[in-house]
Amino acid sequence: MTMDVEPEGKNVMCLLTDPEGTPLGNSVYLPQNTGPQHLQQIVNQLLNNEDKLPYAFYISDQELLESLGKYSEKNKISVEKVLKIVYQPQAIFRIRPVHRCSATIAGHNEAVLSVAFSPDGRQLASGSGDTTVRLWDLGTQTPLYTCTGHKNWVLCIAWSPDGKHLVSGSKAGELQCWDPQTGKPSGNPLIGHKKWITGISWEPVHLNSPCRRFVSASKDGDARIWDVTLRKSVICLSGHTLAVTCVKWGGDGVIYTGSQDCTIKVWETTQGKLIRELKGHGHWVNSLALNTEYVLRTGAFDHTCKQYSSPEEMKKVALERYNKMKGNAPERLVSGSDDFTMFLWEPFVSKHPKTRMTGHQQLVNHVYFSPDGQWIASASFDRSVKLWNGTTGKFVAAFRGHVGPVYQISWSADSRLLLSGSKDSTLKVWDIRTRKLKQDLPGHADEVYAVDWSPDGEKVVSGGKDRVLKLWMG
Secondary structure, X not given: OOOOOOOOOOEEEEEEEOOOOOEOOOOEEEEXXXXXXXXXXXXXXXXXXXXXXXXXXXXXXXXXXXXXXXXXXXXXXXXXXXXXXXXXXXXXXXOOOOOEEEEEEOOOOOOEEEEEEOOOOOOEEEEEOOOOEEEEXXXXXXXXXXXXXXXXXXXXXXXXXXXOOEEEEEOOOOEEEEEOOOOEXXXXXXXXXXXXXXXXXXXXXXXXXXXXXXXXXXXXXXXXXXXXXXXXXXXEEOOOOOOEEEEEEOOOOOEEEEXXXXXXXXXXXXXXXXXXXXXXXXXXXXXXEEOOHXXXXXXXXXXXOXXXXXXXXXXXXXXXXXXXXXXXXXXXXXXXXXXXXXXXXXXXXXXXXXXXXXXXXXXXXEEEEOOOOOEEEEEEOOOEEEEEEOOOOOEEXXXXXXXXXXXXXXXXXXXXXXXXXXXXXXEEEEEOOOOEEEEEEOOOOOOEEEEEEOOOOOEEEEEEOOOOEEEEEO
C-alpha cells in the first residue's frame, strides 16, 4: 500500500479503526475507486491475518457498499476531512433464514411460557403454565420427556453452558434441576425464595467446569446462588428493595441484577458482596443483556456443534472463545426499562452509563446483544424492534411490522438475522444488513410469548398461548 505525499484530488484521506475506535495504523490516502473488497484486503494485510477474514465497513453507522469516491460525492464529504472508517469482523459462516414451519408439536396443556435450545443445539426444552418442563426430540420432532414436580407455572428455564443440567423456576418460588438425558429430577426442589422466579443464569463454564453454580432472581427481592452438587443455596444476594426482575452472570465472574427498585446491582460471587450500583432508570428495570452473552450461553460449543470429552477441554475452549469475543474491551451491559429507555453500561469502567438510549414509545420488554456484540436489539410494547450500535449505543434502525407488543427476540448465530415474537401471533425475521423484514412467519393461533434460535443456526422454536411448540427450518 503506497502513501501519497501529495494527493492529486483523486484520493480520499482515511483512518481505519476497530469498533472501539482504536486506529489501525495512521491515516492513509486511498484512491477514490477503493471499495469494500479492497478495504478488506488492506485490513487483512495490516492485521497480518494468515487466513483472510471477511469484514464489513461502516462510516458513521452506515455500511459502505460502494467506492469511497461515490460515497464522498453522495454525502458531500470534504476532501480536507479525514474519513473515519470502522471495520467490523463478520462471521465466516452463514445462517439460512428460516422460512417454513417444519413441525407443530402438541403436548403442553397450558400456555408455553419459555423455550430454550441446549448450548450445542441438539436438545430443546420448554416450560409451561401446566406446571411441567418438557424435553423434545429434535430428530423426530416429538415429545421426549415430561418433567413433573413443580406446583405452579414454570416461568423460566436455563441450560448450563456445558449442557449437563437444565434448571427451571416456578411461580411458587421453587427451582428444580433436571438431568436432560433422562428427564428425571436431580434431587429435591430447591427451596429458599418466597415468591416467584423471574430469571436464572449459570456461572460461565470458562470460570468453572463442570458447571455447578447458577443464580436465580425472584419477586421476593433477593437473588440466590445455588450449587447443584451440594443441592442448596450457598449465597443470598440481598439489597434490592423491590422485586428482582432479571439476572446475568458475567464473564468476568460478577453477577448483575436488575430490579423494580430502578437499580442494577453488581455482586461478587465468593461472599455475595455488593460491589457497584448502577442508577439512572426512572422506572422498573425489565431486562439486562451482556455483549458476551452468546459465548457465555454456548460455552465451548459453536455452530459446528463439536462435542468435548472432558470438562477441562471444555473450559479451555470456552475461555478461548470468551477472550476472542471480548477482545481488549470491557464487558458491556445494556438495560431496558418501563421508563421507555435503555442504558448502555461498562460497569468495570464506571458506575455512570455510557449512553442513554431513547426512542421507544412504550416499555422496553427485552434487550439482546448480537452474538458478535456488534448490535443491540430491543423489543417493546410500542410494537417495534429497534437496532442500536453495540459499542456506542447509537440508534441505527427501527423494524416495524408487528401489530402488537413484541415480547421476545433472538439472534441467528452469525449476527445477520434477528427474530421477534409478538402478541400479534406472528414471528418475524429481520435482515440486519438491509434493515428490512426478511420473513413473516404466521401460524400460531394466539400470542407468541417465547422464541429461541438454536446455536447451530438450523432451527427456530416458538411457543405461546396456543399451547403448541412450533419448529421452523431454513
